[in-house]
Amino acid sequence: MSARPVLHSDDIARALRRIAHEILEARRGDGRLVFLGIPTRGTALAERLGRIVDEIEPGVAEIGSLDVTMHRDDLGRSATRAPAPTRIPAAGIDGSTVVLVDDVLYSGRTVRAALDALADHGRPRAVRLAVLVDRGHRELPIRADFVGKNLPSSTSERVFVRLSEVDGVDEVAISQ
Amino acid sequence: MKHLLTTRDLDREAAVRILDVAEEMAATADREVKKLPALRGKTVVNLFFEDSTRTRLSFESAAKRLSADVITFSAKGSSVSKGESLKDTAQTLVAMGADAIVVRHPASGAAHRLAHAGWIDASIVNAGDGTHEHPTQALLDAFTLRRRIHGADARGRALDGTRVVIVGDILHSRVARSNVWLLATLGAEVHLVAPRTLQPAGIDEWPVTVHALLDDALATEPHAVMMLRIQRERMVDAYFPSEREYGRMWGLTAERFAALPADTMVMHPGPMNRGLEIASVAADSTRSTVLEQVTNGVSIRMAVLYLLVAGVEEERA
Amino acid sequence: MSGLIVRGARLLGGETGDIRIVDGRIDAVGSVDPAAGDHMIDADGLVALPGLVDLHTHLREPGGEASETVLTGTRAAAAGGFTAVFAMANTSPVADTAGVVEQVEALGRQHGYATVRPIGAVTVGLEGRQLAELGAMAASRAQVRVFSDDGHCVADPLIMRRALEYVATIGGVIAQHAQEPRLTEGAQMNEGPLSGELGLAGWPAVAEESIIARDVLLAEHTRSRLHVCHVSTAGSVDVVRWAKKRGIAVTAEVTPHHLLLTDETARDYDARFKVNPPLRRAEDVEALRAAVADGTIDIVATDHAPHPDERKECAWAEAAFGMVGLESALSIVQHTLVDTGMLDWAGVARVLSTTPAAIGGLAGYDAPLAVGAPAHLTLVDPEASRRWSTDELRGRSRNTPYTGITLPGRVIATVHGGVPTVLDGALVDADTVATTAGGR
Numbered sequence: 001m002s003a004r005p006v007l008h009s010d011d012i013a014r015a016l017r018r019i020a021h022e023i024l025e026a027r028r029g030d031g032r033l034v035f036l037g038i039p040t041r042g043t044a045l046a047e048r049l050g051r052i053v054d055e056i057e058p059g060v061a062e063i064g065s066l067d068v069t070m071h072r073d074d075l076g077r078s079a080t081r082a083p084a085p086t087r088i089p090a091a092g093i094d095g096s097t098v099v100l101v102d103d104v105l106y107s108g109r110t111v112r113a114a115l116d117a118l119a120d121h122g123r124p125r126a127v128r129l130a131v132l133v134d135r136g137h138r139e140l141p142i143r144a145d146f147v148g149k150n151l152p153s154s155t156s157e158r159v160f161v162r163l164s165e166v167d168g169v170d171e172v173a174i175s176q
Numbered sequence: 177m178k179h180l181l182t183t184r185d186l187d188r189e190a191a192v193r194i195l196d197v198a199e200e201m202a203a204t205a206d207r208e209v210k211k212l213p214a215l216r217g218k219t220v221v222n223l224f225f226e227d228s229t230r231t232r233l234s235f236e237s238a239a240k241r242l243s244a245d246v247i248t249f250s251a252k253g254s255s256v257s258k259g260e261s262l263k264d265t266a267q268t269l270v271a272m273g274a275d276a277i278v279v280r281h282p283a284s285g286a287a288h289r290l291a292h293a294g295w296i297d298a299s300i301v302n303a304g305d306g307t308h309e310h311p312t313q314a315l316l317d318a319f320t321l322r323r324r325i326h327g328a329d330a331r332g333r334a335l336d337g338t339r340v341v342i343v344g345d346i347l348h349s350r351v352a353r354s355n356v357w358l359l360a361t362l363g364a365e366v367h368l369v370a371p372r373t374l375q376p377a378g379i380d381e382w383p384v385t386v387h388a389l390l391d392d393a394l395a396t397e398p399h400a401v402m403m404l405r406i407q408r409e410r411m412v413d414a415y416f417p418s419e420r421e422y423g424r425m426w427g428l429t430a431e432r433f434a435a436l437p438a439d440t441m442v443m444h445p446g447p448m449n450r451g452l453e454i455a456s457v458a459a460d461s462t463r464s465t466v467l468e469q470v471t472n473g474v475s476i477r478m479a480v481l482y483l484l485v486a487g488v489e490e491e492r493a
Numbered sequence: 494m495s496g497l498i499v500r501g502a503r504l505l506g507g508e509t510g511d512i513r514i515v516d517g518r519i520d521a522v523g524s525v526d527p528a529a530g531d532h533m534i535d536a537d538g539l540v541a542l543p544g545l546v547d548l549h550t551h552l553r554e555p556g557g558e559a560s561e562t563v564l565t566g567t568r569a570a571a572a573g574g575f576t577a578v579f580a581m582a583n584t585s586p587v588a589d590t591a592g593v594v595e596q597v598e599a600l601g602r603q604h605g606y607a608t609v610r611p612i613g614a615v616t617v618g619l620e621g622r623q624l625a626e627l628g629a630m631a632a633s634r635a636q637v638r639v640f641s642d643d644g645h646c647v648a649d650p651l652i653m654r655r656a657l658e659y660v661a662t663i664g665g666v667i668a669q670h671a672q673e674p675r676l677t678e679g680a681q682m683n684e685g686p687l688s689g690e691l692g693l694a695g696w697p698a699v700a701e702e703s704i705i706a707r708d709v710l711l712a713e714h715t716r717s718r719l720h721v722c723h724v725s726t727a728g729s730v731d732v733v734r735w736a737k738k739r740g741i742a743v744t745a746e747v748t749p750h751h752l753l754l755t756d757e758t759a760r761d762y763d764a765r766f767k768v769n770p771p772l773r774r775a776e777d778v779e780a781l782r783a784a785v786a787d788g789t790i791d792i793v794a795t796d797h798a799p800h801p802d803e804r805k806e807c808a809w810a811e812a813a814f815g816m817v818g819l820e821s822a823l824s825i826v827q828h829t830l831v832d833t834g835m836l837d838w839a840g841v842a843r844v845l846s847t848t849p850a851a852i853g854g855l856a857g858y859d860a861p862l863a864v865g866a867p868a869h870l871t872l873v874d875p876e877a878s879r880r881w882s883t884d885e886l887r888g889r890s891r892n893t894p895y896t897g898i899t900l901p902g903r904v905i906a907t908v909h910g911g912v913p914t915v916l917d918g919a920l921v922d923a924d925t926v927a928t929t930a931g932g933r
Contacts, residue, residue, distance in 0.1 A: 067200065070214035070242075070482070080177075080487030082193055083200040085331070120209035263806040283808030284681075284692035285762030292761060293806070306810065308692030350692060377695050378686025 003160060007149060007172035012132065012163075015148035016045070019130055020052040022146050023099060024060075031125055032096035036066040038114055039084035044165040045132060046101040062089040066100070066121075068113035088121050098124040099146075103161040105131040108142035133172055135159050179291040179300040180480050183311045183358035188334060191361055195319050196331050197479035202472070204241070212478075214486045215244035221274040222248040223265070224303075225281045230446065230470070231303050231313075235278045238477035244485070247272070262286060263295045270296045276485045277301070284308035299484040307348045313445055314354035316476040318362055320465050321400055323472070324441055336363035341393045343369040343426060344404030344453055345415075347376045351445045352404060356382055369393045369426065373415040390426050400441040400465075403428050403454045423452050433458040441465050495530030496520060497911070502536035502872060505839045505862060512541060514868040517911030522864055534906055534916070536872050540838050543861035544576025544869025544909060547819065548639070548668070548746060548849040549722060549794035552578070552609070554600065555593070556585025561799040561889045563597060564923065566819070567606035569797070569888035571914035573819040574871035574904040577608040578797075579853050582619070583644040589614035589625035591633035598635035604923065605930025606914050610855060613637040615656050615667060619645045624656060631663040638854035641668035643722055644769075646704060648674050653708060657717035666744075666852060668720040669708050671729070672770065676700035681810055683756040683771040691759060693809060696771045698726040705729050709736035709743050720852055721745040723796050725770040727780035734789045744852050746794040747781050749818055749825035750894060754778075758894070764805045764812030765894050768798070785844060786835040792849045795822045799890030816894045820886050823873060824900040831875070832901060838875075868911040877903035887920060 007015070027033060033053065037046030043065040050063035069075070069083040100114050111129060118127065130146040135153040153159060153174060162171045177190065186194070204210055220239040224232055232248065239246045251265065262281075269277060276299040279287050284306030291300040304310040321338060322330045340359055346352045346368055359366050360383040368379065369387045379386055387393040394401070406422060416422045423429065428442065433455060442454070442464045450456050459466060496515035504510050504522070511525040527533065547570065553561035561569075563580070570578050580597050582588035588597065594611035601609025613630040617623045619642045630637040640660055647653045647669060656667050677700045682688050684695025705721055709732065712719035724730060724745045733745045750768060755775050758766035766772060784790040798815025805812050818825075826845065830836035836844070842861050846869075850858030857867040879885060881895040907915040912929045914921055 070212045070486070075214060075486050076217070076488065078487055080483050082197050082483075085200060086203060116213070120204075120207050120212075122208050261803045261807050262811075263803075281808060283810040285810075286808040288762045289808060293763070295806075306692055306808075307694075347689075353690070353692060376689030377684050378689040381686050 003173035003175040005171055005173045006151060009170035012148070012170050012172065015132065016048055017052055019146045019148060020049055020056065023049070023128070023130065024053060024056060026128070026145070027097060032062060032091070033060050034062045034064065034089055034093055034096045034098045034124070036064050036098055036100055036118070038100065038102040038110060039065055039067055041161055041163050041166055042102040044163045045103060049099070049101060049130065062091070064088050066114055066117055068110060068117045071113035071116040073109060073113065092122050093118070093124045094122040095125050097126045097128065099128045099130050101130045103132050104159055105129070105134045105144050106137060108138045108140035111142050112140055132161060133159060177483055180311050180484060181287050181291055181300065181302045182309045183314050183354045183361070186358065186361060188361050191318070191358060192332065192334055194315055194476070194479050194483060195322060197483060198315070198319050198472070198475040199331055201478040201482070202475040205475070211241055211243055213243050214482050215239065215242040218244045218275040218485050219273050220244045220246050220276045220278065220481060220485070221269045221272070222246065223251060223269065223277050223279045224249065225251045225279070225286070226304070227252060228280055228304065231280060234470070234473040235303060235477050238474050238481055241474070242478055242481055244481070247274070262289065263293065266290050266296045270298050274298050276481060278303045280304045282306055301480060301484065304350055306350065308350050309354045310350040311354045311358070312473070312477055312480055313351050314358040315480070316469055316473045317355055317402065317443060317445070318358055319472045319476055320443065320469050321441070324465065325399065334362040335359060338364040338400070339367070339396055339398040340364050340400045340402060341367045341369060341396070341398040342402045342404065343390055343393070343428070345374045345406050345410060346370040346379065346404070347374045348407070348410070349404050355402065356384055360384070367393045367396060367398065371416055371426065374410070390432065394432060394436065397437050398440055400443055401428060401436070402443040405445065405447065405449060406453050419452055427452060428454045428458050430455045430457045433461070439463070443469065445469070495528065495532070497532045497534065497908070497913070498525055498527050499534045499536045499541060499870070499872065502539050502541035504541055505842055512862065512870065514908065514911050517868055519862065519864050519866050519868050522862060534872065538876065539872040539874050539905055541862060542574065542838065542871045542873060543842050543846040543858060544871055544907065545574045545823065545845045546577045546849040546853070546855060546858060547575050547795050547797065547822070548579045548792060548853050549643070550578040550580055550797045550819065551583070551799065551815070552580040552597070553584065553799060554597065559801050563600035563609060564604045564606070565887075565889040566797070566799070567601060567604055567609065568920055568923070569817070569819040569886065571606045571907045571909065572887040572904065572920055573821065574823050574873060574907050575607055575819060576869040576871070576907065576909040577610065577850065577855055577858070579610045579612050579639055581643045582612050582614040582641060587614050587618050588612065589617050589619075591626070591629045591635070594630050594635035594637050595633050603927065605909070605912060605926045607909055608855070610639070610853060611635045611637055612639045612641050612643070612668065615640045615642045615647050616652060621645060621647055621649055621652060624652070624659060627659060627665065628663055631665060638665045639668050639720070639852070640665055641670065641722065643668065643670045646670050646672040646674060648704070650707060650711070654711050654715060657711055657715040657719065661715065661717040664854065666718040666720045668722050669704065670722050671701045671704035671708065673700040673704050681767070682759045683773045685756060685774060687756050687759060691762070693759065698728050698773070701726055701770055702728040702732055705732045709733070709741050712743055713739065713741045718742045723748050723751065723770055723794070724781065724790060725751050725773050725777065727777045730780050730784040730789055734784070737789065744791040745789070746792045747785060747790045748796045749793060749822045750816060751781055752778060752785070752793070752829040753825055754894060759809070762809045764807065764809050765816065765892055767809060767812050767814055768816050769814035782829055782833070782835055785830060791844070792852065793822065793826055793844045794849060795819050799888055800892050801890060805892050816892050817886060817888055817890055819888065821881065821893060821895055821900065823904060824879070824902045827875060827902040828900055868908055870908050871904060872906040874903045874905050875901065877901070879903060
C-alpha cells in the first residue's frame with residue numbers, strides 16, 4: 001500500500017492563503033470573525049487561517065477550537081474517546097461569524113456534530129465551513145463554503161492529512 | 177475501562193486521562209448550555225445502601241449533565257435491607273435497563289462483588305464501600321490538588337513531587353485508601369498520620385511514610401494537609417481516650433494551621449467536625465479547598481461516567 | 494451366610510488383599526475364597542481405609558433444614574467416605590437437652606448412611622452463661638461425650654473451668670471454639686496486610702492463640718481433657734505442642750481448608766471463602782501441615798458448614814461464615830499431606846478415623862480393618878483426579894471453596910456397618926440404605 005502525495009507543503013500554504021482571502025471577501029459587514037478548529041488538525045488549520053487573515057486585516061480574526069467528541073452520532077458505537085479542549089474566545093460567539101475549520105470533509109457527520117456542539121456555546125450570526133480537502137461521499141446534506149482542494153476518491157481509499165504542528169510535516173496523501 | 181472499583185486499578189496514564197477529561201467537563205460549567213449529550217439514551221442507577229446526600233447529589237448531577245436517565249434507589253429501609261440479596265437487587269436494576277450502577281454500600285467489597293460475581297453486565301462505579309475505597313473522592317482530591325498547583329496548565333500533568341499529609345482514622349477510611357494508591361500512582365509523596373490504634377495492619381507495606389505524631393508530618397512542609405473525619409463513636413471502642421486528647425494530638429488546630437507554610441492547602445472530604453479534627457480558622461481560610469472539592473466532584477464524576485458508559489468497551493470496538 | 498467381598502484392595506500395611514464382610518463385621522482379611530452368593534467389589538488399585546469419622550460436622554437439623562438435614566448431610570458424608578459424623582450443637586433449638594440430641598441421633602440411625610453422634614452444647618443456648626445439662630445428655634440414648642459451643646467460644650474463664658471439671662466426671666471432653674470475642678468484634682478475615690488493604694475488619698491470630706493458651710492451662714489445672722477445634726495459626730500449633738510436651742490432656746483438629754487455602758482468597762470478596770476461623774497466611778498453612786505430620790495436631794475434621802446460596806451471594810461482611818467439606822475432605826488430605834509425602838495412608842486412617850473416634854468416645858474404630866471389627870470401610874482411588882465443581886456435592890448446599898481446582902482421589906465405595914452407602918463412586922439410594930441398615 002503506497003500513499004500518493006496530492007498536496008505538498010507549498011500547495012497547502014497556497015490553498016490556505018486563497019481560503020483566507022475568500023473568507024474576507026465573503027464577509028458582509030464588520031462583525032467579528034471567529035475561527036473554530038475541530039481537533040486535532042482542524043485546530044492547527046484554524047490557527048494558520050487566523051494568522052493569515054490577521055496579516056491581511058489586523059485585529060479581525062479570533063481563534064479557538066471546538067471539540068465535537070460528545071456530540072458524535074457514533075459515540076456509543078466505538079471505544080470511548082477522551083474529549084479534546086474546547087476554547088471559545090472570551091467574548092463568546094453570539095452575533096459573530098463562526099468559521100468551522102477541519103482538515104477533511106467526508107461523510108459530513110463531524111460537521112453535524114460541530115453544529116450541535118456550537119449551539120451549546122451561543123448563537124452566531126452565521127456559520128461557515130472551511131476544509132483543506134473535500135473528498136466527497138457525503139452522507140448528510142452538508143457542504144463546505146471554502147475548500148482547499150476537491151479530491152475525488154473512492155471509499156476504499158484513505159486520505160491522510162499531515163500538518164507540521166501535529167505530524168512534523170505538511171502533506172496530503174491518498175492511498176488505496 | 178469497564179468499572180471503577182478501586183484506584184489501585186488505575187495506572188498513571190489512565191488516572192491522568194480521567195483528570196484531563198474532568199477538565200473538559202469542568203469547562204462546560206461556564207457554557208450557556210451546561211448539558212452534554214454524551215450519555216443520551218443511557219440509564220445510570222444510583223444504588224445507595226447507605227445515606228450520603230452529598231455523594232448521591234454529586235453523581236445525580238453528573239449523570240444529568242451528561243443527559244443520562246437517572247434512577248436513584250435508596251436501598252436503606254427498603255426491601256433490600258429486609259433480606260433481598262445484593263444479587264437480586266442488582267439483577268432487578270439491570271432488568272430495568274441500567275447501563276451503569278453507582279453503588280454506595282456499608283460493606284467493603286460490595287461494588288467489587290457486583291462487578292465480578294457474574295450476576296450482571298452493567299458498568300459499576302464504586303461510590304464508597306465500607307472501609308475499603310471511595311475512588312471518585314480520591315480522583316476529585318487529586319483533581320483539586322492539580323488545579324491549585326498547575327492552574328490552567330494542568331492538562332496532561334500528574335502530581336510528581338507534591339507532598340500530601342493525610343491525617344486521622346486511616347483504619348476505617350475509604351477516602352484514605354483510595355487517595356494513597358492514586359496519589360502514589362501520580363507521583364505524589366504521601367505521608368499518613370494516625371495513632372497506632374487507627375493504623376491498618378500492613379500499613380508499613382503501603383507506598384507512604386507513616387507518622388504517629390502530626391507535628392512530625394507537618395515538619396515536612398507539605399503542599400497539602402488532608403484531614404479525615406473522625407467518628408465520635410470510635411472513642412467508645414477505645415481507639416482514643418477523648419475528643420480533647422485527639423484534637424490536641426491529631427487535630428489541625430489554629431496553632432498548627434498558623435505554623436504551616438503560607439501556601440499549604442487544607443483539604444477535607446466532608447462533613448467536617450469543626451473543633452475536633454479541624455479548627456474553623458483552617459476550614460474557612462482561603463487555603464481550604466473544601467468547597468472546590470465539592471464542585472470538582474461533579475466534574476470528576478462526569479468524567480468517570482463518560483469514560484465508562486459513553487462508548488463500547490475497547491476490546492470489543 | 495452370604496457376604497460382601499472387597500477384592501484386591503491395597504491394605505494399610507501396603508500389601509494387597511481381600512476383605513470379606515459378613516453380617517456387618519469383618520469376617521476375613523487376606524486371601525479370601527468367595528462363598529456362594531457373595532457380592533464382589535473389585536478394588537484393584539484402590540486403597541482400603543477404615544470408615545472415616547468426622548468430629549466436626551454441622552448437620553443443621555433441627556431448625557436449619559434449608560441448608561442441610563441429617564439425611565442430606567449423612568449422604569454427603571458417605572459420598573466423602575465417612576461412616577460416622579459428630580453433629581455440632583448449634584441447631585435451632587440448640588442441642589443443649591437430652592431431647593434434642595436423642596432426636597438427631599435417631600434420625601441418623603433411621604437413615605443409615607452414617608452413625609450420627611450428637612455433640613452437646615456446653616452452655617444453655619450457647620450463651621456462655623449457664624452450664625447445659627451435660628450429665629443428662631451423656632446418659633441419654635445419644636450417649637453424648639463431646640460438648641461444644643462451636644460457633645461461639647466459651648469465653649468466660651470461670652464457665653470454662655467449671656465445664657472442664659464437670660465433664661471429667663462423665664468421661665467427656667470439651668471441644669473449644671477458640672476465639673476471644675472482644676478481640677474479634679466484627680472481624681471478617683485474617684488480620685494482616687490484606688485485611689488492611691481490603692478494608693475488612695481483621696481477625697488477629699492472637700484471638701485464637703490466647704484462648705488456647707488459657708484453656709490448656711485450665712485443662713492442666715483441672716486435670717481434665719480439652720479438644721481444640723479448627724486450629725488455624727502457627728502460633729496455636731506452638732501452644733498445643735508446648736502443652737502436649739508438658740503432659741496436658743489436649744487434642745487438636747485442623748480443617749481441610751486450613752491445610753490448603755490462604756487469606757489471599759479474600760481478594761475477590763467472594764464469600765465462599767469466608768469461614769470461621771478465617772483462612773490464614775501461607776506460613777500458617779505450612780505449620781498446620783507439619784503439625785499433622787508430627788502428631789501435634791491429632792485429627793482432620795471438616796467443620797462442614799452448609800449455607801444456602803443467598804447467605805453467600807452478598808457482600809462479604811453480610812455473608813455467613815463456613816464452607817461445606819464432607820465430600821472434599823479426603824481429596825484435600827491426599828492433596829496436601831499424602832501427595833506431598835508428609836503422611837502415608839495409615840496416617841490418613843489415624844487422623845481421619847481412629848483418633849477422631851477415640852477422642853469422641855466412639856466404639857468400633859479402634860482396630861481398623863481387623864477381623865471381628867464392625868465393617869466400616871472406605872475404598873478410595875488415589876490415582877483419580879477431578880476438576881472440582883458443585884456437581885461433586887451431595888448435601889443440600891453448594892458453598893464449596895474448591896470450584897475449579899483439580900483435586901486427587903475419589904471415594905469409590907463406602908461401607909457403614911456392612912451396609913454399602915456408596916458403590917462404584919455413586920451413592921446407594923436412600924430406601925435401600927435405610928432398609929438394609931434397618932435389617933441389621
